[in-house]
Amino acid sequence: MSLKEEINRRRTFAIISHPDAGKTTLTEKLLLFGGAIHIAGAVKSNKIKKTATSDWMEIEKQRGISVATSVMGFNYGDYKINILDTPGHQDFAEDTYRTLTAVDSVIIVVDVAKGVERQTRKLMEVCRMRNTPVIIFVNKLDREGRDPFDILDELESELKIRVRPLSWPINIGEKFKGVYNIYESSLDLFTPDKQRVSERVEIDSLDDERIDEAVGDADAAKLREDLELIEGVYPEFDKADYLRGEVAPVFFGSALNTFGVKELLDCFVQIAPSPRPIEAEERTVNPDEDGFSGFVFKIHANMDPNHRSCIAFVKICSGRFERNAPYKHIRSNKTLKFAAPTAFMAQKKSIVDEAFPGDIVGIPDTGNFKIGDTLTSGEELHYKGLPSFSPEMFKYIENADPMKAKQLDKGIQQLMDEGVAQLFVNQFNGRKIIGTVGQLQFEVIQYRLEHEYGAQCRWEPLSLYKACWIESDDAEALAAFKKRKFQFMAADRDGRDVFLADSPYVLQMAQNDFPKIRFHFSSEF
Numbered sequence: 001m002s003l004k005e006e007i008n009r010r011r012t013f014a015i016i017s018h019p020d021a022g023k024t025t026l027t028e029k030l031l032l033f034g035g036a037i038h039i040a041g042a043v044k045s046n047k048i049k050k051t052a053t054s055d056w057m058e059i060e061k062q063r064g065i066s067v068a069t070s071v072m073g074f075n076y077g078d079y080k081i082n083i084l085d086t087p088g089h090q091d092f093a094e095d096t097y098r099t100l101t102a103v104d105s106v107i108i109v110v111d112v113a114k115g116v117e118r119q120t121r122k123l124m125e126v127c128r129m130r131n132t133p134v135i136i137f138v139n140k141l142d143r144e145g146r147d148p149f150d151i152l153d154e155l156e157s158e159l160k161i162r163v164r165p166l167s168w169p170i171n172i173g174e175k176f177k178g179v180y181n182i183y184e185s186s187l188d189l190f191t192p193d194k195q196r197v198s199e200r201v202e203i204d205s206l207d208d209e210r211i212d213e214a215v216g217d218a219d220a221a222k223l224r225e226d227l228e229l230i231e232g233v234y235p236e237f238d239k240a241d242y243l244r245g246e247v248a249p250v251f252f253g254s255a256l257n258t259f260g261v262k263e264l265l266d267c268f269v270q271i272a273p274s275p276r277p278i279e280a281e282e283r284t285v286n287p288d289e290d291g292f293s294g295f296v297f298k299i300h301a302n303m304d305p306n307h308r309s310c311i312a313f314v315k316i317c318s319g320r321f322e323r324n325a326p327y328k329h330i331r332s333n334k335t336l337k338f339a340a341p342t343a344f345m346a347q348k349k350s351i352v353d354e355a356f357p358g359d360i361v362g363i364p365d366t367g368n369f370k371i372g373d374t375l376t377s378g379e380e381l382h383y384k385g386l387p388s389f390s391p392e393m394f395k396y397i398e399n400a401d402p403m404k405a406k407q408l409d410k411g412i413q414q415l416m417d418e419g420v421a422q423l424f425v426n427q428f429n430g431r432k433i434i435g436t437v438g439q440l441q442f443e444v445i446q447y448r449l450e451h452e453y454g455a456q457c458r459w460e461p462l463s464l465y466k467a468c469w470i471e472s473d474d475a476e477a478l479a480a481f482k483k484r485k486f487q488f489m490a491a492d493r494d495g496r497d498v499f500l501a502d503s504p505y506v507l508q509m510a511q512n513d514f515p516k517i518r519f520h521f522s523s524e525f
């Protein structure tokens with residue numbers, strides 16, 4: 001197969017949702033259709049059990065599972081599908097943000113009873129930053145939930161994207177009868193069953209009497225009425241709008257009952273994008289270029305303290321990746337060869353000889369890689385940095401064992417390179433501040449510093465609201481701001497200016513008082 005053909009058949013995406021909406025269940029059902037697994041229940045959730053939140057070693061053990069399921073590759077018809085898994089626990093949201101930089105599209109799962117929840121809103125913001133095409137699957141139709149029109153309105157207003165239903169439910173909860181597939185003009189009847197696929201009713205058009213026979217006169221009439229309304233309210237589905245990230249097709253179903261999932265998958269492979277051109281600092285790189293290039297979007301540490309080894313996950317952006325070929329590691333300017341790159345097929349990890357754009361390879365590493373590093377077959381390219389978002393929690397990190405200062409510094413640096421949390425250095429007092437999304441990350445850092453580096457740390461409370469990356473076209477204004485706020489100025493890992501606002505009010509005042517300064521809540525602007 002030519003490089004172009006390999007690229008065109010690839011679909012690399014992530015499934016995102018608020019915890020409990022059904023991401024794991026949907027993933028599993030997609031794997032069932034791809035023949036990658038044969039029975040339901042085979043996918044281990046990397047969701048962290050709620051009871052375990054105070055015991056993070058247990059969490060890490062559970063997270064260990066996610067190395068195997070980090071990328072799930074399988075063939076579906078002519079397509080090669082790569083699902084990139086994202087951590088279920090929201091304290092590891094930063095991992096999810098980074099994974100989203102390595103996908104070409106996203107499926108969002110929403111619980112029909114709960115609608116759009118916080119985590120989903122935040123993840124959608126990341127998709128919007130990159131115009132990532134999004135498909136929405138409204139799940140759990142077998143349970144009582146909200147009116148589908150209300151859900152559509154909420155999706156539009158909360159996720160700030162136009163929506164277009166491509167399937168439509170007939171009733172909901174106990175009375176749920178099935179979905180009408182608008183995209184294919186077909187009708188599927190619901191039978192609650194975890195293993196079996198739904199029953200399809202052959203129909204010629206929406207007027208077909210077989211619909212009335214299948215679901216009853218009243219529901220058939222309601223379906224026709226709903227669809228008329230949909231056709232009147234929502235413009236026809238336009239694939240180009242979807243690919244630009246401007247409109248999100250919506251499907252309804254029940255992942256647990258394998259219902260509406262095949263419709264989703266069949267439509268997905270047809271409309272979802274194959275690997276797209278990617279922006280590097282120097283130029284736009286097309287996937288079908290001859291030269292290989294890729295970037296590291298995730299580093300998974302081995303939890304065995306005696307072997308500080310990791311797996312670096314590399315997303316292939318262009319060309320053909322080959323085992324043992326010399327590749328340039330741009331940041332260090334070194335040539336590296338990889339003898340044991342692994343690929344992820346049907347839940348198995350195995351050494352591969354070659355891989356193509358859209359694929360993810362896992363490279364065993366002993367500390368060469370940082371998140372965001374670029375690899376190429378020679379060209380000097382830098383893929384744009386992965387975005388960091390303002391952390392939600394901040395603490396000073398202090399050395400608790402004066403004899404081990406060096407170990408602590410090294411540990412902090414390496415853990416930050418791995419993307420465990422964010423480090424800021426206060427410009428006023430030189431103290432180190434660690435920013436995280438959740439409390440769990442502090443525990444992870446403390447434990448790993450102790451067990452992997454032999455260093456002891458202590459946390460000191462710090463009450464901050466947000467870290468904002470600042471810039472200005474006016475050097476004088478920038479200098480004046482930094483002077484006025486010198487106690488609250490910090491440098492991020494790359495030495496960029498960050499303003500630490502301790503309350504929404506302070507931030508608002510700063511924005512009012514310094515109109516020439518731009519405040520950003522993500523490092524990518």
Ligand code: G4P
Nearest residue numbers: 017019020021022023024025047139140143254255256257
């Ligand atoms: P997540 O990865 O997004 O966190 O969600 P997950 O798939 O684990 O699903 C969360 C819960 O919702 C699970 O129940 C799952 O069985 C259930 N679920 C998923 N899809 C559907 C659906 O279509 N209908 C109904 N009624 N339930 C659904 P649980 O009790 O938390 O776990 P389990 O003991 O069933 O595994």
